[in-house]
Amino acid sequence: MLPRLFALPLAVGALASLAACNFAQSGNEAGNEAVAANEALPDVTVPDLSLDTMKTLVGELSSDEFEGRMPGTVGEEKTMALLTREFAGAGLKPGNNGQWFQDVPLVEITAKNVSPLEFTGGKTDMSLDYGSDFVAATYRVTDKISVADSDVVFVGYGINAPEKKWNDYAGLDVKGKTVIILVNDPDWETKGNDGEFNGRAMTYYGRWTYKYEEAARQGAAAAIIVHDTEPAAYGWNVVESSWTGPQNVADATNNHMDATAANGWIQLAKAKQLFASAGQDFDKLRAAAKKPGFKAVPLGVKASLSFDNTIKKTLSKNVIGILPGKTRPNEYVLYTAHWDHLGHCGADATGDDICNGAIDNATGAAALVALAKAHVAQGPAERTIVFIALTAEESGLLGSEYYAENPVFPLGQTVGGVNMDALSAAGPAKDLVVIGRGKSGLDRYLEKAAKLNNRVLVDESTPEKGYYYRSDHFSFAKQGVPMLYFEAGEDLIKGGVAAGKKAAEDYTENRYHAPSDEVTDDWNWDGMMADLKVYFAVGRMLAMTDAWPNWNKGDEFRKARDESRPTS
Incomplete structure (x- = not known):
C-alpha cells in the first residue's frame, strides 16, 4: 500500500464524524468483541493459484497499449474489455442486475496555460514555476481559475478540531485569502502513538485532503501545502506526476463551487524563501505550529495564480462479477481492487510518458481474476462472493466511494471483505503488515489465514504516513462495512528486514507513480x-461462516455498522 493523491473532498457530515476520530493502530488489545473468542472459524482448503494468470494479466494491463489505464480514455476501454472477458472466463456472473458494469459519473479537469505562482509585497517578489516549484489544480468544474492579489496567511497545520480544543483558524477570517499549510499532524514526530493527534500515527486531520476541505469551509480562495518528504511520505516527484495532467473529480450538481478555487503544493525550499521574504523564520513558525494555542500569521504578501481548464464529463465504470452463494446468496463477501492508474504523465529521461502502473495496481486487478478462478474451482460457498474492480482510486477513491454510497448489494447484507492494492514483487516474506489492526472482528479471520499459510502478522511500522486513508477499503469503512487491508511484509525470506525495506524504498523513490512502474525481469x-x-x-472463511463480524466497540466505524445492520 502506497501514497495516494488528489482526493475529492468528503461531504461535511462524513468529514465531521471522521475527523473527530483517532485512528490508533492498537494491535489486538481491543479484542474482537463481535466474534466470540471461542467461536470456531470454518476450515478452508487453500488451492494453488494461477501464476500464469497473474503474469499474463499484469503484463497486459500494464503494457503501453493500455496507456496507463486512465479513466475516460482508450485505456479504460481496453481494461473493461479485458476484465469482463476474464471475469466471464473465470466463471463469474455479471454482478449488477445482469450487467458487468456500474457507471460512475466523473468530471475530468485538465489545467492548461498555468501561470507562475507569484508572491508580491515581500522583500523580494517571487515567481514560482509550475511543476518544478509548485503544483496546483481545482475541484471546481469551471473553465477559468484566477486568484489575484490574495493575502497570504500561514495557518500552521490547518486543523479545526473542536473535540481537541484545537483551532488553527481561531479568530481568523481567510475569506478570499491564500492559506499556507503544513502536511501531517502537529505531533507526527513523536516516537510513540500517544499524543494530541495520536502521536506518530496520523489522524485524518493530518491528511492533505482534510486540509483542503477545512480551508474551503473557512472560505479560503487557495490552499497551498508545504511539501516535506518525511511527513508527506513521498517525494516531490510523486506530487508532480500526480498533480499535473488530467485530474478526475466526482460529478456534482453544484460543480464543487464550494471548494477552494485552487489547491496545491509548494516545494519546501521555496516556502522557506517565501517566509524569509515576508520577514519570517519558517522553522520557528513550524515549531510554534506544533503547540496548542498557535495563532495564524499573516505574511504580508499577496499571491496570484491563474489557469484555464478543459472540462470533460464521462461515465467511468466499476466492474462487478459474482460467484452466487449456494445457501445464503443474499449475504455478500467482497474482494476489491482498483484497475485505474495515471495514464500519460511526466516523461522520464528516455521520453517515456506512460505511467503503466504495473505494481499499482495491475497486480490487484489481476489478483481479482486469479482469486475468482480459484473460488469457482472450489465451487460456490454459502455466501455470495463479489469481485469489484474499482475505478478512479488514483483520483481520490472515487469509484469505491460511489459504490459505497450507491451499493449494488445492500451494505447491511454485506458481511465484509478485503482490499488489494499494490502487491509486492520483492519476493516471499515471513510476515504480513496489517493496516488498521485491532479495529474489527475480521482480525481473527486474518490471523487464522496467516497461520494456515505460515505467516506472522505485524503492525505497520510507519503509521505517520496515514496509509489507512489511501486505498479503497476506506470508502467502505466509512459506511460501516468491515474491511481488511494488509500488504506484503518486509521480513523477506531472502535478505530479511533489510532487504524488504530496501525494496520498498526503491519502489517508492524510483517507480511509484512513474513510467518505470513496469514489469521487469527481476520481479519475484x-x-x-x-x-x-x-x-x-480470508474471503473463503467469510463466505463459509454464518457470523457477522463487526467493528470493535469504541471504533469510529462501529456506529455506521450498527445503524446499517442493527442485529449484528
Whole structure:
C-alpha cells in the first residue's frame, strides 16, 4: 500500500464524524468483541493459484497499449474489455442486475496555460514555476481559475478540531485569502502513538485532503501545502506526476463551487524563501505550529495564480462479477481492487510518458481474476462472493466511494471483505503488515489465514504516513462495512528486514507513480502468490461462516455498522 493523491473532498457530515476520530493502530488489545473468542472459524482448503494468470494479466494491463489505464480514455476501454472477458472466463456472473458494469459519473479537469505562482509585497517578489516549484489544480468544474492579489496567511497545520480544543483558524477570517499549510499532524514526530493527534500515527486531520476541505469551509480562495518528504511520505516527484495532467473529480450538481478555487503544493525550499521574504523564520513558525494555542500569521504578501481548464464529463465504470452463494446468496463477501492508474504523465529521461502502473495496481486487478478462478474451482460457498474492480482510486477513491454510497448489494447484507492494492514483487516474506489492526472482528479471520499459510502478522511500522486513508477499503469503512487491508511484509525470506525495506524504498523513490512502474525481469512472483493464498483463505472463511463480524466497540466505524445492520 502506497501514497495516494488528489482526493475529492468528503461531504461535511462524513468529514465531521471522521475527523473527530483517532485512528490508533492498537494491535489486538481491543479484542474482537463481535466474534466470540471461542467461536470456531470454518476450515478452508487453500488451492494453488494461477501464476500464469497473474503474469499474463499484469503484463497486459500494464503494457503501453493500455496507456496507463486512465479513466475516460482508450485505456479504460481496453481494461473493461479485458476484465469482463476474464471475469466471464473465470466463471463469474455479471454482478449488477445482469450487467458487468456500474457507471460512475466523473468530471475530468485538465489545467492548461498555468501561470507562475507569484508572491508580491515581500522583500523580494517571487515567481514560482509550475511543476518544478509548485503544483496546483481545482475541484471546481469551471473553465477559468484566477486568484489575484490574495493575502497570504500561514495557518500552521490547518486543523479545526473542536473535540481537541484545537483551532488553527481561531479568530481568523481567510475569506478570499491564500492559506499556507503544513502536511501531517502537529505531533507526527513523536516516537510513540500517544499524543494530541495520536502521536506518530496520523489522524485524518493530518491528511492533505482534510486540509483542503477545512480551508474551503473557512472560505479560503487557495490552499497551498508545504511539501516535506518525511511527513508527506513521498517525494516531490510523486506530487508532480500526480498533480499535473488530467485530474478526475466526482460529478456534482453544484460543480464543487464550494471548494477552494485552487489547491496545491509548494516545494519546501521555496516556502522557506517565501517566509524569509515576508520577514519570517519558517522553522520557528513550524515549531510554534506544533503547540496548542498557535495563532495564524499573516505574511504580508499577496499571491496570484491563474489557469484555464478543459472540462470533460464521462461515465467511468466499476466492474462487478459474482460467484452466487449456494445457501445464503443474499449475504455478500467482497474482494476489491482498483484497475485505474495515471495514464500519460511526466516523461522520464528516455521520453517515456506512460505511467503503466504495473505494481499499482495491475497486480490487484489481476489478483481479482486469479482469486475468482480459484473460488469457482472450489465451487460456490454459502455466501455470495463479489469481485469489484474499482475505478478512479488514483483520483481520490472515487469509484469505491460511489459504490459505497450507491451499493449494488445492500451494505447491511454485506458481511465484509478485503482490499488489494499494490502487491509486492520483492519476493516471499515471513510476515504480513496489517493496516488498521485491532479495529474489527475480521482480525481473527486474518490471523487464522496467516497461520494456515505460515505467516506472522505485524503492525505497520510507519503509521505517520496515514496509509489507512489511501486505498479503497476506506470508502467502505466509512459506511460501516468491515474491511481488511494488509500488504506484503518486509521480513523477506531472502535478505530479511533489510532487504524488504530496501525494496520498498526503491519502489517508492524510483517507480511509484512513474513510467518505470513496469514489469521487469527481476520481479519475484513467489511472494505475490503467497499473499494471494492469504487473501483466498480470508474471503473463503467469510463466505463459509454464518457470523457477522463487526467493528470493535469504541471504533469510529462501529456506529455506521450498527445503524446499517442493527442485529449484528
